[in-house]
Amino acid sequence: MERNPRGDKLQPGPASSTADQWTRVLAHxxxxxxxxxxxxxxxxxxAGVTPDQVASHLEDGGDRLYAAAASAAEGWAAGFGGERAVALLAAEVSALMSHLVARAASVRxxxxxxxxxxxxAVTVAGALGVARQKVYELARPSVDPAYxxxxxxxxxx
Structure with missing residues (x-):
C-alpha cells in the first residue's frame, strides 16, 4: 500500500448523497x-448545519428551538450550533409552515x-364564518401537485 500524506480523499457513499438528503429535507x-x-x-x-439537523427541527415543528429560546438560559443557542444556525433553522420551519398553510388553503x-x-354565497359564508365577498376569493380551486x-x-x- 502506498502512502500519500494529505492526498487521500474520502469517496462519497453510494447510498445517499448530500444533495439527495437536501432534496428530501427541503421538499417543501x-x-x-x-x-x-x-x-x-x-x-x-x-453555518455547519446538516440535512439531518434540519429534518429533526422540521419534524418537531421547531418545538425544541422554541423551548430553548423561551427558557432565556444563557447560551441556549449553542446546543443547536449557535445563533446563526438557530436563525436559519427557525426560518426553515417557517418556510415549511408557509407551505402547509398554502396547501390547506388550496384544499379549502x-x-x-x-x-x-x-x-x-351567503349560505356558504355563514356556514364558514367568513364574509360573502371572501367566499368568492376563497373559491379558486387549485390543488397543486407540487404540494x-x-x-x-x-x-x-
Whole structure:
C-alpha cells in the first residue's frame, strides 16, 4: 500500500448523497427557484448545519428551538450550533409552515367551490364564518401537485 500524506480523499457513499438528503429535507421548497434552494443549502452548510439537523427541527415543528429560546438560559443557542444556525433553522420551519398553510388553503378552495355549486354565497359564508365577498376569493380551486403529500413528522412505511 502506498502512502500519500494529505492526498487521500474520502469517496462519497453510494447510498445517499448530500444533495439527495437536501432534496428530501427541503421538499417543501419544490416551487422555489433552484438558485434559491441552492442558496438556502449554501447558508446551512456555511453555518455547519446538516440535512439531518434540519429534518429533526422540521419534524418537531421547531418545538425544541422554541423551548430553548423561551427558557432565556444563557447560551441556549449553542446546543443547536449557535445563533446563526438557530436563525436559519427557525426560518426553515417557517418556510415549511408557509407551505402547509398554502396547501390547506388550496384544499379549502376546492371545498368552497364545490359548496357554491349547491348553496348561495351567503349560505356558504355563514356556514364558514367568513364574509360573502371572501367566499368568492376563497373559491379558486387549485390543488397543486407540487404540494407535499404528507408532513415531515408523519412517516409512512
Amino acid at each position: 421548497r419544490r416551487k422555489d427557484a433552484p438558485t434559491t434552494v441552492a442558496a438556502v443549502i449554501e447558508r446551512f452548510e456555511a 378552495s376546492v371545498c368552497v367551490e364545490a359548496l357554491l355549486d349547491e348553496f348561495s 407535499l403529500t404528507t408532513t415531515p413528522w408523519r412517516h409512512h412505511e
